[in-house]
Amino acid sequence: MSKKLKIGLFGFGCVGQGLYHVLNNSTGFKADIIKIAVKDKNKTRTVGSDLITYDKWEILNNPEIDVVVELIDDAEEAFHIVSEALRRGKHVVTANKKLLATHLEELYCLQKENNVSLLYEASACGSIPIIRSLEEYFDNEELEKVSGIFNGTSNYILSKTINEKLSYGEALKQAQEKGFAETDPTNDVEGFDPKFKAIIIALHAFGLIIKPENVLNIGITTLDEHDIRYASEKGYKIKLTPVIQRLEGNQVSVFVAPRFIKEQDQLFNVENEFNGVVVEGKFSGEQFLQGRGAGSLPTGAAVLSDISALSHGYRYEFKKYLQKNAPVFTNDVLVHLYIRYNREEDLNHLFFDEVNEKYTGSTYHYIVGKINLKKIIEAREFILTHNLFIALVDEKVTLDRTVNNKEIVEELQMVG
Ligand SMILES: NC(=O)c1ccc[n+]([C@@H]2O[C@H](COP(=O)([O-])OP(=O)(O)OC[C@H]3O[C@@H](n4cnc5c(N)ncnc54)[C@H](OP(=O)(O)O)[C@@H]3O)[C@@H](O)[C@H]2O)c1
Structure with a gap:
């Protein structure tokens, strides 16, 4: 009893x-x-x-x-x-x-x-x-990925700016009035809060203990109407999503960034203060949980x-x-990103491995391509202080083979 x-x-x-x-x-x-x-x-x-x-x-x-x-x-x-x-x-x-x-x-x-x-x-x-689901239900299954919307305040702001065309300031004020956002919303809108949650989840999903300072978080503070228009024209929504993903070689990548979400994605209709979590198991496939993230x-x-x-x-x-073979955390991954920038010189801070699309207008420029996550970590301050906006085009990240191969060669040389 x-x-x-x-x-x-x-x-x-x-x-x-x-x-x-x-x-x-x-x-x-x-x-x-x-x-x-x-x-x-x-x-x-x-x-x-x-x-x-x-x-x-x-x-x-x-x-x-x-x-x-x-x-x-x-x-x-x-x-x-x-x-x-x-x-x-x-x-x-x-x-x-x-x-x-x-x-x-x-x-x-x-x-x-x-x-x-x-x-x-x-x-x-x-x-x-x-x-509890990770601890009890998925305790024996190898997981491929956990991602989702882990922060109600930023999701509320994104829902209102994208669906109802409210300005960022108006949406934030509304979130504060409704009690979803604190007077100082930094932790939410800059992605610290979902990063802390991703770190807790990474322990139970993958057996990793990661220091917050090693995990990238980029929030939604620099979002502007050009980014919203770019997303709307393609039928996407923008959500702030942590990604915790297993890669080859028993490595796991963890970071928080805005992402373009397609209509068929489970997270597309997770609006306002709601949260959604997608868990992908090796055998069970994709599971989706939705509910109130706060209150x-x-x-x-x-x-x-x-x-x-x-x-x-x-x-x-x-x-x-x-477990004996717990995975290791890595930031050496290639992420597929859209970056809106202001001046051509801004690109000197961003070293793309591959460029798929580039647009240069009179007031608005963007570039889409693949870049090593570590380059984004190094450029984080620049991105935020110079008002650039980044969003993942594709949730899936891949191991940066050039870096990983180079490290293996260096290790072999040291051994030799
Ligand atoms: N709000 C949510 O929806 C939500 C959701 C998930 C998790 N959380 C987490 O839950 C926790 C509480 O959040 P909240 O929204 O309830 O905060 P809150 O409304 O600001 O309340 C904080 C409470 O903590 C008390 N307090 C502060 N310092 C204290 C101290 N040194 N000793 C004793 N009491 C102290 C305050 O006392 P006074 O009353 O005297 O000021 C107040 O009662 C936070 O860690 C938050 O991240 C919140």
Whole structure:
């Protein structure tokens, strides 16, 4: 029989209150929230003052509390809270993707050393049960790819600018008014948020722990009407999509960039604040999951699902991470890109391996071709500060054979 858990909750904002509501209105599952730690002493609360504390140690040092649910908006403080909780033998549930992506290895070790469970379904794509699906359903199957739309704010802005012809500024304002975008939307529109989620997913899908600074993220901040027109004329939509793809030689490529999406693609009709995840297995083929990527109640429901799993003693097994032949991460891949640029000199920063199309107009220029991802990583700052826009023309990336062959030759020479 499952045990009734006693919870110490950190954070009572959008997700914390969502969890409180979902837990109190759930008929099938019961757990007690014993204390809620928050920060601002001047805020009025919708729960009794006896539940509230401003002192984290009141939760961390309480032996009665067996689960810490971490839902604060400060990743560094969250790391401190989560590490202390795990060290004290408490199970932890968190929705904090930045915390996880930045400290994945340390947190993996901490939960293992202390023989406790760390669950984080709500950290990636809100209510879509992607992590548990990868852990439980796809645990034995070799995966080829996981991609999708992992960020509701940028998808909302893209839907409104492309389908309803709103300006970028108007669409962002609307997303903020509806509570999808934060006052500072940098993490969402520059692709950091979907990158953190891609890093978490890469661990469960491919057994990789990757540092965020090694993964390219380019967002949608430089999108303009020329790019929208180019896409519309070809019948494409533009979406911000992380790509996590297996390549030859047991290598995996991970990055986040805008992409032109064709009508037959599963992601074509994933609009507004919705997220979509495509998982491609070696034997099972393509699976598609769609759902609400954020919001108080959907995210609260994902947190509740983790708490409920805990009551049955559930832990992630990290099977793919522990397998002997886990793949390695690479950025030495060729990506097929459209790049809108402003002046011919801009191309001096971009070294294409292959050019398929080039257009030079009086106010608008673009080039389409294949380029090594590392060249884009080197040119990232230039692309963003000089207002260039890039979009993947084709989701599939290929290993850059020139680089890989050169490295093999160099290795052989060293051995020789
Ligand atoms: N919003 C979503 O839809 C969503 C979806 C998926 C994942 N997440 C993740 O869930 C987490 C929470 O997001 P949110 O949207 O709920 O944030 P939020 O609405 O801004 O609420 C943050 C809460 O954290 C509390 N807090 C901040 N620093 C604290 C500290 N040092 N000690 C104790 N409490 C502290 C705040 O206290 P005060 O109330 O006193 O200010 C507030 O209650 C974040 O990691 C976010 O990335 C959010």
